Amino acid sequence: MPDTPRRPRRWLRWGLLALALLVLLPAAGLAWLLLAFDPDSLKPRIQTAVEAATGRALTLGGPIGVKPALVPTLTLSDVALANAPGGSRPQMATIRRVEVELALLPLLSRRVEVRRLALQAPDILLETDAEGRPNWAFAPPGSPAPAPAAPGNAAAPASAARDAGSRLGIAVDRVELTEGRIGWRNGQTGAARSLEIAQFETRATGDDGALRLSGRFALDGAPFTLAGETGSLAALTGGGAPWPLRLVLEAAGATIAAEGSIAQPLQAAGWQLAVDAKVPELARLAPLLPDAPLPPLRDLALTTRLADSGGRIPAVSDLRLTLGAAPLDAVLPGLSLGRLEASLPRQDAPLALSAEAALEGMPLRLAGSVGAPAALLAPPAQPWPVDLTLGLGAAEASAKGAIADPRAGTGVDLAVALRVPDLAALAPLARTPLPPVKDLAVEARVAERGPGFAAGAFLRGFRLTSSAADAAGELTYVIGQRQGFAGSLASQRIDLDALRPPPAAPAATAPAGPPPARDARLIPDVKLPLEAMRIIDSDLRWTVASLIAGGVTAKEVALRLVIQDGKAWLDPFTATLSGGPLNLRAAADLTSAPPTVQVAAQAPGLDLAPLLAALGRPPQVTGLLGLDADLRGRGEDLRAVAGSAHGHLGLSLVRGTLSGSLLEALPGDLRKMLLPPGQGGRDVALRCFALRLAAEDGMAQSRTLLLDSALGRMGGEGGLNLKTEALAFRLLPDLRLGGIELRAPVNVAGTMRSPRIGVSPEAAVAGGLGAFLSLQNSPDRGLQSLAGALGAGGPALPDCESQLAIARGNQPGPAPGPAFERPAPAQARDALPGPAGDLLRGLFGRGR
Structure with a gap:
């Protein structure tokens, strides 16, 4: 069977030939097609x-x-x-x-x-x-125009x-x-x-x-x-399996890596990423993020896991953020960060914070936690716990509590506290000296008055204690068209002297120039602090058991201050001072043009010396000061208000003294008349002083004026123009010096800043005759008639009791001291002081 082995080889040959035809013929045809193809025809x-x-x-x-x-x-x-x-x-x-x-x-x-x-x-x-x-x-073509773009719509x-x-x-x-x-x-x-x-x-x-x-x-x-x-x-x-993703971005020395997967990449849904970022200098990324202000932070390291949450905000977990040392003067002058750590295990877990920094070289610490970020992102509302402590040097502040609905900013219930062992130690931060207050402690429970504190805050259980003052009560801080405080406070002790900061170190002074021109007016042109009433509404009550100011202690202080719709009133203000009680009322109205200001005060008898010391004035006058005032005026400064004053001012003083230095400061003519030789520099006992002025449109007229001292008595009458500060008074001294009676009218003119004292020749002659007649056991009737014709004598000066009643507005007050004993008229006329002696010697040709 010779043909049997050849059949497989024949079929193999035909198979290879067929395969060649299948491959080569299409390729040849495709090659011919490409060579004959004219692409530009397409x-x-x-x-x-x-x-x-x-x-x-x-x-x-x-x-x-x-x-x-x-x-x-x-x-x-x-x-x-x-x-x-x-x-x-x-x-x-x-x-x-x-x-x-x-x-x-x-x-x-x-x-x-x-x-x-x-x-x-x-x-x-x-x-x-x-x-x-x-x-x-x-x-x-023919289709409707596209709708405006919706961000994130990639469907x-x-x-x-x-x-x-x-x-x-x-x-x-x-x-x-x-x-x-x-x-x-x-x-x-x-x-x-x-x-x-x-x-x-x-x-x-x-x-x-x-x-x-x-x-x-x-x-x-x-x-x-x-x-x-x-x-x-x-x-x-x-589609199918999640789409893997790993990206590394490098810019300005920073490296940001993200690794994860996206379940539906074309819809950008179902993604999850592990992010690892290292940023040596955050500010260098500003060109990439021009719309995001970046603080000058350094050595930022961030690791976290992000996942698609189905919304605009991703789900965050396993977050850890660290920051290294960085100067933050751009955020706050003098601030430098040492380190910061933040961690968040899950989005629904609290965010833990820890930081160390320095402010003006003083250590600054932050520790604690705040509520879960998830509570801020999506409903339902969940309580958001807060537990933060901020330390600055030895001082420490804390906030602990919860916010019922952090998204709406409602349901805030935070216990805040502040502890400052030594307030003066914070002076470098305040850039000004601070009072040496020790053991300052403040605490209160804070709640919002309107969502997000937009309408203010409630401060419940407010309590302040320190070495200088204390206070406790309930306060409401109001924010609206106007802002201010409402509530009531009670204090056991407030020492304003201890709250006064030490004087600042004198600054380097430039070469002294010419001294400023002296103001010709005594009433200062001081602008009253009324503009704040346009932006403030308040209703505050405060009681203080003991208030210390300028070394003066006021007991049982009570006040109520109300500011509403451009009107303000302080009513009442009551206090018990050394010598007696003080009642004060004040009001201002900015709704009128110009503004209206009113002050009323009553005090039967205040110890004047410590009050002057509290005002920084030397105690040149002592005694019990009575005050009965009710004055109102219009204007934005003190000078304008005084120039339009209406009302009355009554001053009374009993059982006091006048400093000899004060008498030495009197104008020369009046000083010579009042002080006998050798009397300068000595204090003068004062039995009473009574003054009452009635004002109408800035014109003040005296209703009573009486001074009773060891030198004698002096009465008078006149007026004061508060617009120009011009004086027009006529004083009648009734002095008995060395057993000599001296009564000669004195005119006071000029201004409050520069008064002028004048004695007319007729008044001098009359005063001299009166003094001469006071030496005679049987006065010459002719000389008496001449003295009367020249103005000597006149009506007798009234007594202290009646004039004090007028000055006090018939309100009760302390009685004057006992009347002074006058020297018997047995002294020689050579003892006549000053002008009176000179006048008599000139009239009668008798020298020493």
Whole structure:
């Protein structure tokens, strides 16, 4: 059987020949087709198809090139796609050159295998118009205009890609992109950004077609690099297993790495990433994030896990953040960070915080925790615990409690406390001397008055203790069109002297210039603090068992201050001082133009010396001071209010003394008349002083004026122009010096700043005659008539009791001291003082 072995060889030969025909003949035919094919003839069809699908004109400026092969190369040049109508430039996208290496045989199996896609100088502009319509929403001719873009809405493109992937398998082995640019412009705000692509490449690796990518970019001129690996393009469009992702971004010395997967990559849903970031200087990333103000933090290290939460905010877990030392003067002058640590195990767990810093060289510490971030992101509302402690040097502040609804800022219930062992130690931070208050402690429970403290806060159980003062009560801090405090406080002791800071160190003074011109007015041109009433509404009650000011102790102090709608009143203000009680009322009204100011005060008898000391004045006058005042005026400064004053002022003084230094300061003429030789510098006992002025439109007239002292008595009458401070008084001394009676009218003119004392010649002669007659046991009747004609004598001065009653407004007060004993008229006339003696010696020719 010789033919039997040849049959297999024959069938093998025919099989190989058939296989060759199946391969070579189509290849030869394809080669002939490519050689005879004119690709430029397809330009009109390609342009028409693109315009029909997008509604935009496609321009193919250069020839279409084809390089025949089993993997032919298709080239296009000068490609441009028109922009949307009204765009900022004619083309939405331009590409200088496109190269596509496409495998042919897989097309028979409905697979598109792109072995290489190279884009040279692509320039793509994504923008919206003034109505917010995006240029990347394509509309075929005759279809409705695209709706304004909704951020994050990728459903339509993803659906289209998924449908295309189900109809046709697509694989891209390699993509190269050079000299590219992607621009973004917001037509409503004018904001624009630009991403320059120096080089970008993706390459399929391994059997699974995973893509490895790398690129060099610049965002608005800030360079960065991106490298990583992703799943295959087939897995991206075909669905199935989660799409793996690993990316590493490097910019300005910072490295940010993210590794994880995306369950539905085309919908950007179901993703989870582990993020690891190391940033040496956070501020250097500012060019990449211009809309996010970045503090100058250093050595930032962040690790966390992020996952898709189905909303705009991702789910966070295993978060740990650390910061290194960094100067933070840009945040707060003198602040420097030592370290900061924050950790969050789960999004629904509290966030733990710990930090060390320094402020003006003083140690600053923060420790504690706040509620879970998840409570801030989504309903339902959950209580948000707060437990924070802030330390500054030896001082410490804390806040502990909860916020019922942190998203709305309602239900705040925090116990806040402050402990300062030595307030003066914080002076470097305040940049000014602070009072030497010890053991300062403040505590209260804080609750919001309106969501987010927009309307103020309640301070319940407020308590303050210190070495200088204490207070306790309930307060409400009001915020609205006006702001202020309402509530009531009670204090056992307030020492205003201890609350006075030490004087600041004298600053370097410039060379002394000419002294300022002396104000001719005595009433200061001081602007009253009334403007604050336009922005403040308050209703505060305060009682103080003991109030110390200037060394004076006031007992049983009680006040109520109300400010409302531009009106204010202090009513009452009561206190018990040394000598007796004080009642004070004050009011101001800014709703009138000019403002109205009113002050009323009553005190039967206050110890004057300590009051003067409290005001920083030497105690040149002592005694029990009575006060009965009710004055009102109009204006924004003290001088204007005084110039329009209405009302009355009554002053009384009993059982006191006048300092000799005060008498020495009197004008020379009056001092010579009042003081006998050798009397200068000695204190003068005072039995009573009574003065009452009635004011009308700034014109004050005396209702009583009496001074009774060891030197004698002096009465008078007159007036005072508070607008100009002009004086017009006529004083009548009734003095008995060395047994000599002296009564000569004295005129007081000039101004309050510069009074002028004058004695007319007739009054001097009359006074001299009266003094001479007081020496005679049997006065000469002719001389008596002459003295009376010249003005000597006159009506007798009233007594202290009656004039004190007028000054006090008939209110009770302490009685004057006993009447002074006057010397018997047995002294020689040579004892006459000053002008009186000179006058008598001149009249009668008797010298010493």
